Amino acid sequence: MTSYNKKSVEDIDVSGKKALVRCDFNVPMKDGVITSDKRIMAALTTINYLLQHGAAVILCSHLGRPKGEFKPEFSLAPVAERLSKVLERPVAMAKDVVGEDAKAKAAALRPGEVLMLENVRFEPGETKNDETLAKAFAALADIYVNDAFGSAHRAHSSTAGVAAYLPAVCGFLIQKEITVMGKALADPKRPFVAILGGAKVSDKIGVINNLLEKVDTLIIGGGMSYTFMKAQGHSIGNSLCEEDKLDLAREMLEKAKAKGVNLLLPVDNRAGDKFDANCAVQLVNSDDIPDGWMGMDIGPVSEELFCNAIKGAGTVVWNGPMGVFEFDQFAQGTLKVAAAVAESGAVSIIGGGDSAAAVTKLGFGDKMTHISTGGGASLEFLEGKDLPGIAALNDQ
Numbered sequence: 001m002t003s004y005n006k007k008s009v010e011d012i013d014v015s016g017k018k019a020l021v022r023c024d025f026n027v028p029m030k031d032g033v034i035t036s037d038k039r040i041m042a043a044l045t046t047i048n049y050l051l052q053h054g055a056a057v058i059l060c061s062h063l064g065r066p067k068g069e070f071k072p073e074f075s076l077a078p079v080a081e082r083l084s085k086v087l088e089r090p091v092a093m094a095k096d097v098v099g100e101d102a103k104a105k106a107a108a109l110r111p112g113e114v115l116m117l118e119n120v121r122f123e124p125g126e127t128k129n130d131e132t133l134a135k136a137f138a139a140l141a142d143i144y145v146n147d148a149f150g151s152a153h154r155a156h157s158s159t160a161g162v163a164a165y166l167p168a169v170c171g172f173l174i175q176k177e178i179t180v181m182g183k184a185l186a187d188p189k190r191p192f193v194a195i196l197g198g199a200k201v202s203d204k205i206g207v208i209n210n211l212l213e214k215v216d217t218l219i220i221g222g223g224m225s226y227t228f229m230k231a232q233g234h235s236i237g238n239s240l241c242e243e244d245k246l247d248l249a250r251e252m253l254e255k256a257k258a259k260g261v262n263l264l265l266p267v268d269n270r271a272g273d274k275f276d277a278n279c280a281v282q283l284v285n286s287d288d289i290p291d292g293w294m295g296m297d298i299g300p301v302s303e304e305l306f307c308n309a310i311k312g313a314g315t316v317v318w319n320g321p322m323g324v325f326e327f328d329q330f331a332q333g334t335l336k337v338a339a340a341v342a343e344s345g346a347v348s349i350i351g352g353g354d355s356a357a358a359v360t361k362l363g364f365g366d367k368m369t370h371i372s373t374g375g376g377a378s379l380e381f382l383e384g385k386d387l388p389g390i391a392a393l394n395d396q
Helices: 038-042 044-052 077-087 100-108 131-139 172-186 205-211 224-231 243-259 300-311 332-343 354-361 375-382
Strands: 018-022 056-060 091-093 114-116 143-146 168-170 192-196 217-220 262-264 268-272 281-285 294-298 315-319 347-350
Touching (some): 038 044, 044 077, 077 114, 192 300, 217 224, 224 243, 224 294, 262 300, 294 300, 294 332, 332 347
Parallel strands (some): 018 143, 192 217
16 A cells, blocks of 8 residues: 655745646536535645745646536636635636646746646546646646645546656645545554445445454444345345345455454334335334335434444544435434534544535534545545555655
């Protein structure tokens, strides 16, 4: 596994340098208007540090999936406009990624000035980690700063390729991700409790395997728990189940036993008669969900069981909700678990994606030690995989 002891912007002299900064400006948009600028605001610490220390800043990012061609609806121009307001200085917008306009504007850029390149995915070579494109990125700047954790699990030209041709360091966002999550996995404060939810076992096989080597307690809720129930021979009605993963679920249960890991599954569930916000609801035992009904959330006894395990934890890692939290009547389990994590006093790490959305929506965001900015990247990190965008950076 990669050493996550990487140089950051604070470890090099940036004064008078042109810094190419890979950000995650993949913001939600509707009709050309940004609906949440959370990712833009998250990038400010690194951008402001560079500006205050005399660097000229060239920003780049992807937005959506334009598939290697220029599509105006995926332009980063609205992001540049929003950034110039919050930075209170102009952010120049290049008409292309590494073309004539970008080259000319980058060449003319002075310390304290900011330039935004067009969407890196307008270049067909970006997702192929094309070497020529990586060199073209490098030619624009003197140093490379990666601060896009959400894309760090992708080996693309702007996330990994360019790092071969410039001094390459991480920004503050990535630094926090690898410091907090890296320490939790390498040297956790114990007891170490992991909570996994979400729909599918198949998405989390690697994570379960890696965590079973490290944790004291593993809590499994959400849709994936029904595959484990069925693997033990229980009736699960119409609940979500991956039939082809039953053997694997049995293996995981055996592995937990062999490792002495306390593996907790729901003992009761809130079940619905159809997948609908307004369905009929009944409380059922997890090992006997009636035909025609599907488990949609953990029940009150499971909540208490899970919350008691979380109470005394030293470190908690949570990825995936306990139920269909977007339906109000099935948000209870996720809410109770979020409250328990918030009140536990543990080092609490929330993997990105749905768990981050749930914790934020339920109002516990500011009570967590760390909410990851990358869904797929944080899963791969918890799996113990090398993240190419981080592996490519210079070691301390």
